Amino acid sequence: MLEKAFGLSITGFTCIIFQYFVFRSHDLMEQNDALNGQGAADANPQGEQPQATNNQTMESLLESESINVDLPQVGEIRQGTIASINPTQILVSIGAKSEGVISGRELEQLPPEERAELKVGQQLNVYVINPEDASGNVVLSFKRAQEQMSWDNVESMVSDESVIESTIVGFNKGGLIVLVGGLRGFVPASQISSARRSQVSGETPEERWQKMINEPISVRIIEVDRERRRLILSERAASAESRASIKERVINELQEGMVYPGRVTSLADFGAFVNINGADGLVHLSELSWDRLGHPREILSVGQEVKVKVINIDREKKRIGLSLRALQEDPWKSHMEKFTVGQLVEGVVTRLTKFGAFARLEGDIEGLIHISEISDHRIEHPKEILNEGDVKTLRIIRIEPEQHRIGLSLRKVDSAAFADKDFKMLAQEFRNEISDEFTPPEVHDTSEEQDITPPEEPNKEQ
Known part of the structure; x- marks a missing residue:
């Protein structure tokens, strides 16, 4: 832009600015010297030499007259002011070191009626395509800014x-x-x-x-x-009856804990909306399934018929909380049937934190070894004793089914408090092994196939 306007490059323009500050600083220093000399002559009539001071340094000058440059970033939406309009380009001031330009295909994408409405001095939002091209220009787009803001707007309309x-x-x-x-x-x-x-x-x-x-x-x-x-x-969802009045009626009829049939009406990143009796409730992403999902469309589609459980009703804000997961069997509980408090288990350390270490016991079942349960002596961090990937024998000290939490201990593996329980478990395992080893073979009845005629009685004389 500077080359087109003044025949200067960015580097040349920077040099001119720097030279201006140098000359300006030099002039101010000479003026200060003259004023200080005059003041010293008046204050020291006997010819004493004053100590010269220079308050206007180059640094202070640059600070007082500095040019603040806010560099634009790719993908940023900025508000600017139209500086000029001509058939090939529109210049927009966005507070950068040079004006931005809307030209080429970005200019051609503007409909004639929209372009005719643009005026010099008008404020508008622009999208930064390139902070500085080969010619030193900031390349902007008016249509892309409109599009990005439109997507933000429609996303908010879904929940509203x-x-x-x-x-x-x-x-x-x-x-x-x-x-x-x-x-x-x-x-x-x-x-x-x-x-x-x-x-x-x-x-x-x-x-x-x-x-x-x-x-x-x-x-x-x-x-x-x-x-x-x-x-x-x-168009069907925007019915003639007020949606607010329908929702108020439905909320008064619903009961928490009850199961209702519904239909999926919309999907969003944070969950799915399901219509129940004419009012929409939200199934949050975490309430869709026990499995981890990235988006509701992985298991649902708009128009799908589902059964949901009402888990929360906020009558003041008119919000209905629903759940699909509550109607599914909790896989965590079935996995936990084989574990009991006090049991010794083998775990793989998966993660270290300041407050403890996580260990995977089986599948995706993980437990926490609190830092106080790692060692008998005080430690500042689990890494002093454990490393990720370590395989350790651990003792289960706590099971919280509702919160899906398992408390583990490393320091209580050899605890005397669990000696009796360990002995009983070992004895049971030993009995099971003995029982399996000495189970008698299965006996088949073959009397029909064999000759079961009793032998002749021997002669008494014999």
Whole structure:
């Protein structure tokens, strides 16, 4: 930008600024010397030499007249002011060392009507594509900033259950295309209201949907996936009856702990919304399954029929907490049937922390060895005795089924307090081994196959 405006490069411009500060500092120093000399002559009429001081140093000058440069970052959205507009580019001041430029394809993507509305001095949000290209320009995009802010907006609308008034702008073989905040959303045919579907006729998409272009429509967002650029809408969800009044009625009818049938209405990163009797409740990601999930779509899809358990009702905030996991068998409990307090087990140290060490006993079952249970003498950190990967014999000292917690001890492995229990367990194991070793072989009855005629009695004389 400097090359185009003044024929200077960034390096040349920096040199000019530096030289200005040097000359400016030199002039101020001479002025201070003259003033100090005059003051000394007045204060010392007998010709004593004053001690010269120089308060205006180069450092203080730079501090007082420094240029604050806030360097932009890739992907950052900034608010700027339009500095100039011409047919090939738009210059935007964003508080950086040079003005940003919207040009090339980024400028061509602006519709003519939007471009005509832009004025010099107008403030707008821009997206930083490149903080400095080969020509030293900050490359900006107006459309990308609009798009990013639109995705932020629609993501917030999912949890708010907002009803959006919009217009049908297109269609495909599966449904209608509707604009929401600059984004193109899709209304599947199954999510179109019964009143609108009653007007549908014809076999081809054109025959069914073409006449609906530019018609107003009320929709609600049911699924947002920014990475896949997926925005799913529903006209059926934006019913004529007030959703607030429906939810209030349903909340008064629901009971905590009860199980209800429902239908998945939308998916988000943090969980799934399930409609029960006309009101939506949230199944948090942690309540979907006992297994660890990254996203609800791994096990659910919009429209799926499910059974859920009501685990929480907040009548003030009108929120319904649901759970799928509560209806599934807890695998942790079945794993824990083989463990008892006082039992000796073998564990692999998986993680060290300041407060203790975690050890894996079996599968994904882990227990905690508190730092106080590692050694009989005081230690500052478990790493003084343990290392990740160590295989240790440990004693179970606590089991908390509801919290899925197991307390382990290394220092109580040889504790006299558990001697009697250890002896009984060893004796039981010994008896089991003896029983298995000396189990008599299975006897088969073969009397029918053998000759069982008793031998003749010997002659008495013989």
